[in-house]
Amino acid sequence: MKWLIASDLHGSATCTALLMKRFEESGAARLLLLGDILYHGPRNALPEGYNPPAVADMLNAIAARVCCLRGNCDSEVDQMVLRFPLTADYLYLPVGGHVCFATHGHVYSETRLPPLAEGDVFLYGHTHVPRCETLNGVTFMNPGSVSIPKGGSGRGYMTLDNGVFRWYTLDGRPCSAYTVPD
DSSP: OOOOEEEETTHOOOOOHHHHHHHHHTTOOOEEOOOOOOOOTTSSSTTTTTTTTHHHHHHHHGGGEEEEEEOTTOHHHHHHHHHSSSOSSSEEEETTTTEEEEEOSSSBTTOOOOOOOOOEEEESSSSSOEEEEETTEEEEEOOOSSSSSTTTOSSSSEEEEEEHHHETTTSSSSEEEEEEEO
């Protein structure tokens, strides 16, 4: 099953509309959101096209295809307007003979890892900076931010298909890829 993976929408209807276009173009069966969906948070400036109700409407239109994790800017109030669960801190995805531990990155992080084996993937958002780096046998991956990129990066997302993670800019240009070893 092909997944499109994104994080840190922060209520930007402009960027979420582009993400929805990429989701449909990608042919992905599911959209995995790594948190921070509707609210921009007190440390971030308002993102372009800030309109949380419009973001909720776009995501609710495909609710049956959305898997969403809770970020530090998500709340129970947000759950009242979203038609898919937004309360889990993490989920495990099987990827070949390994697991991908997906989370937002504020509860579990690079400095507070869950138990992972060599070859597993730690997938997170929160930092707004794309990443793919293997340390001590675990690969750390981050799609960056859809709406408020940081660290000199651009807006982006990634896909997972048959054990291959691919990063893209929000305008759909491919950036890099990583294949999970068997």
